[in-house]
Structure formats: structure tokens, C-alpha cells
Amino acid sequence: xxxxxxxxxxxxxxxxxxxxxxxxxxxxxxxxxxxxxxxxxxxxxxxxxxxxxxxxxxxxxxxxxxxxxxxxxxxxxxxxxxxxxxxxxxxxxxxxxxxxxxxxxxxxxxxxxxxxxxxxxxxxxxxxxxxxxxxxxxxxxxxxxxxxxxxxxxxxxxxxxxxxxxxxxxxxxxxxxxxxxxxxxxxxxxxxxxxxxxxxxxxxxxxxxxxxxxxxxxxxxxxxxxxxxxxxxxxxxxxxxxxxxxxxxxxxxxxxxxxxxxxxxxxxxxxxxxxxxxxxxxxxxxxxxxxxxxxxxxxxxxxxxxxxxxxxxxxxxxxxxxxxxxxxxxxxxxxxxxxxxxxxxxxxxxxxxxxxxxxxxxxxxxxxxxxxxxxxxxxxxxxxxxxxxxxxxxxxxxxxxxxxxxxxxxxxxxxxxxxxxxxxxxxxxxxxxxxxxxxxxxxxxxxxxxxxxxxxxxxxxxxxxxxxxxxxxxxxxxxxxxxxxxxxxxxxxxxxxxxxxxxxxxxxxxxxxxxxxxxxxxxxxxxxxxxxxxxxxxxxxxxxxxxxx
Numbered sequence: 001x002x003x004x005x006x007x008x009x010x011x012x013x014x015x016x017x018x019x020x021x022x023x024x025x026x027x028x029x030x031x032x033x034x035x036x037x038x039x040x041x042x043x044x045x046x047x048x049x050x051x052x053x054x055x056x057x058x059x060x061x062x063x064x065x066x067x068x069x070x071x072x073x074x075x076x077x078x079x080x081x082x083x084x085x086x087x088x089x090x091x092x093x094x095x096x097x098x099x100x101x102x103x104x105x106x107x108x109x110x111x112x113x114x115x116x117x118x119x120x121x122x123x124x125x126x127x128x129x130x131x132x133x134x135x136x137x138x139x140x141x142x143x144x145x146x147x148x149x150x151x152x153x154x155x156x157x158x159x160x161x162x163x164x165x166x167x168x169x170x171x172x173x174x175x176x177x178x179x180x181x182x183x184x185x186x187x188x189x190x191x192x193x194x195x196x197x198x199x200x201x202x203x204x205x206x207x208x209x210x211x212x213x214x215x216x217x218x219x220x221x222x223x224x225x226x227x228x229x230x231x232x233x234x235x236x237x238x239x240x241x242x243x244x245x246x247x248x249x250x251x252x253x254x255x256x257x258x259x260x261x262x263x264x265x266x267x268x269x270x271x272x273x274x275x276x277x278x279x280x281x282x283x284x285x286x287x288x289x290x291x292x293x294x295x296x297x298x299x300x301x302x303x304x305x306x307x308x309x310x311x312x313x314x315x316x317x318x319x320x321x322x323x324x325x326x327x328x329x330x331x332x333x334x335x336x337x338x339x340x341x342x343x344x345x346x347x348x349x350x351x352x353x354x355x356x357x358x359x360x361x362x363x364x365x366x367x368x369x370x371x372x373x374x375x376x377x378x379x380x381x382x383x384x385x386x387x388x389x390x391x392x393x394x395x396x397x398x399x400x401x402x403x404x405x406x407x408x409x410x411x412x413x414x415x416x417x418x419x420x421x422x423x424x425x426x427x428x429x430x431x432x433x434x435x436x437x438x439x440x441x442x443x444x445x446x447x448x449x450x451x452x453x454x455x456x457x458x459x460x461x462x463x464x465x466x467x468x469x470x471x472x473x474x475x476x477x478x479x480x481x482x483x484x485x486x487x488x489x490x491x492x493x494x495x496x497x498x499x500x501x502x503x504x505x506x507x508x509x510x511x512x513x514x515x516x517x518x519x520x521x522x523x524x525x526x527x528x529x530x531x532x533x534x535x536x537x538x539x540x541x542x543x544x545x546x547x548x549x
Contacts, residue, residue: 012310031373073268080295082107125254168245169186187245189211201220207231262285390533
């Protein structure tokens with residue numbers, strides 16, 4: 001599989017991330033970067049809980065940035081890099097640049113910021129639409145641009161000054177008629193007739209365009225200099241010169257500057273395609289947050305969009321994955337849960353082991369690669385195992401998990417029991433949190449047939465604290481269930497010391513299913529599940545079995 005060395009691969013856990021999904025993502029990203037040379041960036045798929053925040057702060061690790069959507073964005077598309085035009089350049093210059101770059105749209109910028117766009121259609125208007133003879137002065141055409149438009153040269157006068165008033169006229173009549181329609185400040189197109197040239201001088205025209213490289217006497221040149229009249233000599237005939245002269249108009253006169261359709265790098269390709277379908281333009285400008293022009297994008301370029309590359313850790317359930325995962329290129333899945341619903345377009349490296357924590361697998365992969373984790377990553381992996389196994393009390397914990405955690409603690413120079421106590425205290429410190437926040441701190445969603453259910457969990461060493469959490473969360477569960485479109489919600493209040501969980505149920509048949517699954521009497525008031533502390537190994541499999549029957 002070819003990968004662009006400049007691209008990065010995201011390593012991310014599940015939504016409502018726990019300590020394992022965050023710490024495993026960080027440590028695995030570090031390992032992958034080291035052994036591949038490709039930048040692997042750890043990300044989080046949701047807000048961190050108190051326990052995970054404590055772990056990261058305790059070991060001085062920066063919180064991973066949020067990854068909320070894996071759909072392609074404009075930043076995944078190769079932009080057409082085009083230099084912006086100044087608004088004062090001529091239509092002729094814009095046209096030449098379009099031909100040179102084989103492009104139909106050019107950005108008009110000032111100090112890097114987008115002012116407008118000029119298109120081939122805008123330039124066509126200068127020929128197809130009838131304008132009055134004062135358009136050059138209205139548009140403040142510069143004399144050097146006028147000379148360029150007619151392939152001419154400025155013989156006298158200030159080429160940097162502008163035609164500010166007057167009209168464009170062709171001197172093809174008798175001197176008597178000419179003196180009636182040529183006025184002061186006009187631009188006069190003429191041939192080699194001496195009387196026409198003298199007439200333009202006499203009425204103080206602003207500019208004389210002399211065609212077919214006709215001779216101009218020193219006498220005329222001298223008078224023009226005295227009166228500061230610009231003389232341009234062109235090889236073209238009067239018809240061609242008149243036809244081309246509008247090309248000297250500055251682009252600002254024809255460019256689109258209001259209601260510009262622009263996009264930003266963070267915009268999603270799907271949304272951009274929808275907008276493009278409703279607009280007539282071929283190319284669209286991309287700007288940053290400060291309005292600076294970055295490049296152009298076309299419909300054709302969107303076909304070559306690069307999918308985001310991602311490694312999933314600690315989950316393989318579509319409901320738990322970052323939005324848009326089906327549009328991403330999933331490279332690997334490292335997990336320790338039941339096999340579920342993530343589908344991939346191509347074969348992937350999939351590693352799933354029946355251990356208590358993804359971090360245990362990640363450390364195995366460090367060993368297999370012959371790479372020793374640094375003390376910080378060792379500490380993070382150790383904390384993840386402590387968290388996921390409730391410090392080796394959970395039935396999900398295997399001898400390998402405990403052995404790995406103790407080994408990592410040695411590398412990191414930490415005391416497992418001490419760290420566990422601090423982590424669990426931090427995790428159950430929910431002061432100031434709303435019922436909604438507590439409910440979804442550690443929450444996972446599952447699908448069985450047509451039933452979608454969620455399981456939240458709070459671990460604590462204090463029975464009083466669990467009682468207080470129950471008081472806050474229980475009245476909110478029905479609202480949370482309907483708001484998140486779930487059939488059922490179960491909430492585990494797990495006491496780490498007594499190794500038991502009180503279960504709150506919400507939704508049609510939720511309570512009945514639990515009573516049936518655990519063979520409890522129908523008149524049971526408080527559902528207390530002794531020995532049940534693991535959502536993954538003890539609650540979810542039992543629930544799935546009950547729902548499948």
C-alpha cells in the first residue's frame with residue numbers, strides 16, 4: 001500500500017473515550033511513527049472523562065486534538081496554486097495568464113487577501129456587450145495598459161497616468177467634422193493624416209493612438225510633449241486597434257466581488273459538491289480564516305480527493321467510531337472487544353485478543369518491534385490497564401494484563417496501587433457536572449438486531465458517592481434515551497471495593513430484560529449485581545444474549 005510520506009495517519013479510539021482508548025492511541029501512534037517514519041497522530045473522538053484528564057496531566061502529556069469526522073475535507077484535495085492578480089491589471093493581462101495556465105478563473109488579490117475573481121465569461125462580456133465610448137475613462141484605464149492592448153509603444157507622455165475623462169473616437173472624417181466631435185481629453189484613434197494629428201493636438205486630446213506605425217513628425221511630438229498628450233504608436237489598423245482597446249480596462253471593472261462563493265480547508269467535500277452543483281463557475285477560491293487566498297478548486301479536482309487514513313484502537317463497533325469512518329481508509333484495528341460492525345473497503349491489519357485492555361496488546365507490539373517504550377508512554381499504558389481492569393479486580397483481567405502493568409510500572413518508575421487510588425478518586429470526582437455529562441462520561445452504544453442500546457458506567461471507591469451519582473443521573477435517563485434515539489439505556493454504578501454494580505434501567509422492557517437475563521425476582525426493587533464490574537465481559541454479553549432470544 002503506497003502512502004504519501006507527507007501525509008499523516010490518525011490513531012483514534014471510540015466516542016466517549018476512556019483512559020484505555022486515549023492512552024493506547026497516544027502510545028501506539030508513537031510506536032508507529034518510530035517504526036514507519038510516517039507521522040501518526042493520536043486523536044480523541046470525544047470529551048475526556050475526569051480520570052483520563054488526571055492521567056494525562058499527572059504525566060505531563062498534552063491532550064490529543066478532537067477528531068469529530070473522518071469525511072474528506074478540502075484540505076485532503078490538491079488545490080490548484082495560482083498567483084493572484086492585482087485589480088489594476090488589464091483584461092488583456094488576465095486573459096494571457098488564463099491561456100498560460102490553461103484556467104478559466106483567476107483570483108484578484110490585495111496583500112494576499114481575496115478581493116474578487118475574474119473569469120473567461122467576464123472577459124467575453126467586454127466584447128459581446130455594447131458599451132458606450134466613455135468606458136475606458138470610467139474604468140480609469142492606464143496608458144501603458146492601453147499601449148499593451150494594441151501591441152503598441154508609448155512615444156511621449158506619462159505611460160503610468162490614467163485616462164480619467166473623455167471618450168474613445170476614431171478620426172476618419174474631414175478636419176471640419178473632426179473638430180465637432182473630438183473634444184478635450186478624448187482618446188483619438190487615427191492613421192497617418194497630418195490634419196487629424198494636428199486636430200487632436202489643437203483640441204488637447206489626452207491620448208493619440210496612431211495606427212499602422214504611421215510616421216509622426218517631430219513638430220507633432222514636440223506639441224504633444226508641451227501639452228502632456230500621450231502618443232501611442234501601434235502596428236494595427238484602426239479597426240483592429242479599436243477592437244482591442246477595451247482589453248486595457250482593469251480587471252476590477254469586470255471582476256465578481258460581491259456574493260463570492262469561497263470555501264475553507266476544513267469544509268467537507270460532500271458539502272462543497274452540493275454548493276458547486278448549484279453554481280455556474282468552474283473553479284472556486286479557497287481562503288483561510290483571514291480571507292487570504294490559498295488556491296483554486298474545481299469539480300474535477302474533487303474526484304481525486306485523498307481519503308483520510310486512520311487506525312482504530314479499543315473498538316470495532318461502527319456506532320462507537322468517529323463519524324464518517326466508512327469514508328476513511330482504515331489501515332488497522334487494534335482491539336480487545338467482541339467482533340462487531342465495522343466494514344472496510346480493503347483488507348486491513350486486524351488484531352483482537354481476549355485480554356483486559358488494548359494497552360496490553362500495544363505493549364506486546366512494542367516488544368515485537370524491538371522498541372522499548374519511553375517512561376511516559378509506559379506510564380500511560382500502565383494507567384490504561386489499571387483503569388480497564390479496575391486494578392486487576394475485573395473478570396476481564398488476565399494474568400498477562402497484570403504482568404504487563406507491573407512491567408510498565410517498573411519502566412515508568414511508578415507505584416501501581418498508589419496510581420490506581422489517585423486515578424479512581426479523580427474519576428469519581430464529578431462535582432459540578434450535569435446529569436447529561438455524568439451519563440455520557442463513559443458510555444458505549446451497541447446494536448442487536450433492531451435494538452439500539454447504550455451502557456454507561458461510573459466507578460467509585462465510595463458507596464456514598466455512588467448514591468449521590470444515582471440521585472443525579474436516574475431522573476435524567478429517559479430524557480437522555482429519547483434525545484439520543486436509543487431503545488434502552490443501562491447505567492452501572494460500580495463499587496470497586498465491594499466489586500459489585502447497581503444497575504439503573506430505562507426504556508421499554510429494559511428492566512424486564514435485565515431481570516430475565518440475571519434470573520432475578522420480578523419484585524426486585526434495586527438491581528444489585530454482585531461480582532459484576534465489567535461492562536464488556538459481564539453485562540453486555542448477558543444483555544446481548546437476552547435480546548437475541
